[in-house]
Every structure is written in C-alpha cells, then in structure tokens.
Amino acid sequence: MKISEVAERSGLSISTIRYYEKSGLCPEVRRGTDGQRRFSATEAEWFSLLASLRATGMSLSDMRAFANLYASGHETVPQRKAALLAHRENLDGRQAELDRCRVILDRKLQTYDEVLENRK
C-alpha cells in the first residue's frame, strides 16, 4: 500500500506520516524498487491508531513510548493496556473541560441575546 492510501485511511496527512516515521513512531517502513514506501495493512492500521491517540491529545513522546512497547512484542500488552487506560482518563478530563467551556460560551451567547432584546 502506498503512502497516499495510508493517509486516506488514517486521516493523517502524507507529510505527517513521513514525519511520524522519522520521529520513531513506527519501525522504518520498507521501500519498493522505486524507493517509495510500501505499507502492510498492519502498518496502515497502526497509523490509524496513532491518529486516534493524537486526536485525543496524546503527545508525540508518549506515542513514541507506546510505539516502543508495541515494537517489543506481546509481553508488553499489559503496559500498553495501562498506558491506554491512563490516556482514556486524561481524555475524560479534557472532555469535561470542554463541556465546562461550552457552558460558558452558551452563557455568553445568552447575554448577547439579552442585549439585542433590550435594544430592539
């Protein structure tokens, strides 16, 4: 699979995929005779997972740690699970904060409505 397809499937941009590889978020990708990257289905899925982690606010260095666990084989599954659980708690926190901010914005919108009502 070529890089463009991985980009399409994962939602990452082509440059981000190259950047992630260079940053050590995956083992070096094999190349075809033309020098272009050829991804396996498994590698493509890995990038999709990275996309979800990143979208939910995991830092590149935490992602690198996760990738290293992944690269070290099956015995690291418990650590990976722990990392993901911790990350999900984080996500909970950020979602709650977004909700709090949303309430503030809604209140602001309401005061705008009142202002407009009074000046009518």
Add this chain to the structure above:
Amino acid sequence: MKISEVAERSGLSISTIRYYEKSGLCPEVRRGTDGQRRFSATEAEWFSLLASLRATGMSLSDMRAFANLYASGHETVPQRKAALLAHRENLDGRQAELDRCRVILDRKLQTYDEVLENRK
C-alpha cells in the same frame, strides 16, 4: 488587580497573558507607577473568556478578530454573536470526533483484554 491574579482567575499562565496582550487580543493594559500591569475586573473577565475560546480550539487570529469586534463597541454585538455561534458548531464537531476516537480506544482496550484472557 495584578497579572498573577488574572492568571489565577482565568487559568492562563502569566506569560500567556503578556503574550496575548502583545498579540493584540486586548487593548493595551494600564500600568501602575511601578511599571506593572493593573487590570480592571472587566479586563480580567475578558481574559477568562479568551481562555474558554482558546480551550475550545479557537485560533489566535479568530480570537483577534473577536477582540477587534469587542473593541469596536456595542454595534458589533450581532457579529460577535454570529462568531460565537459558528465557533460553537465547530466545538460540536470536535466533541463528536473525540467521541469517535474514544470508541476506537475502547475497542483497542477490549482486544487487549481478550489477548490477556487467552494467554492466561
């Protein structure tokens, strides 16, 4: 009010507040005889609003546009309302995407559980 109190109330860091002022996200702040910034309660609240906008993903340049409307007086209330409404729709989208990612992470956690179950 001093900058540290504004920081505490808004949740922004002191350097972020200075950076925001320099970036034109508020009119220049008055100074005391000692050369330090003195904020009014209204200015402090403005920074809290900026914090909510930023936390929900508004870019600095959109915030600048919003600040300029604010600085141009009452007749811009309709535009400000429109801007906030648009931003809230954005927020809806991002919250939905976070939920989608959360499902993906939960599925991954589940496969980890299955792996651990089978190896037990």
Add this chain to the structure above:
DNA sequence: CCTTGACCTAAACTAGCTTCAGGCCGGTAT
C-alpha cells in the same frame, strides 16, 4: 520525447506558547 503526477529528501517556516537572561521596584531582615 516530453510532460504529468505521485513520490522522495532536507530544510525552512508556522502557531502558540514557555523559558531564559538580565534588570527594576518595594518591602523586610540585619
């Protein structure tokens, strides 16, 4: 044969901060 399009690299640029180096001011302890 020549152009087009997808890929390649290294390096510069960007947003949004944070950190650093060096300095001033006002208050307290010596």
Add this chain to the structure above:
DNA sequence: ATACCGGCCTGAAGCTAGTTTAGGTCAAGG
C-alpha cells in the same frame, strides 16, 4: 544603610507538532 527577596518587567531564544518549499527521481501516457 544595605543586603536580599519575591514579583514584576523586557526581548530573545527554545520547544512541539507539524506544514510548506525547493529541488529531485521515477513510471506511465500522449
């Protein structure tokens, strides 16, 4: 008086997570 301290000031450099740019290779199609 003076020495020191915390909190503030500035401008500049550093950082993260990418994106953009400049310059190049290769295979396919007209």
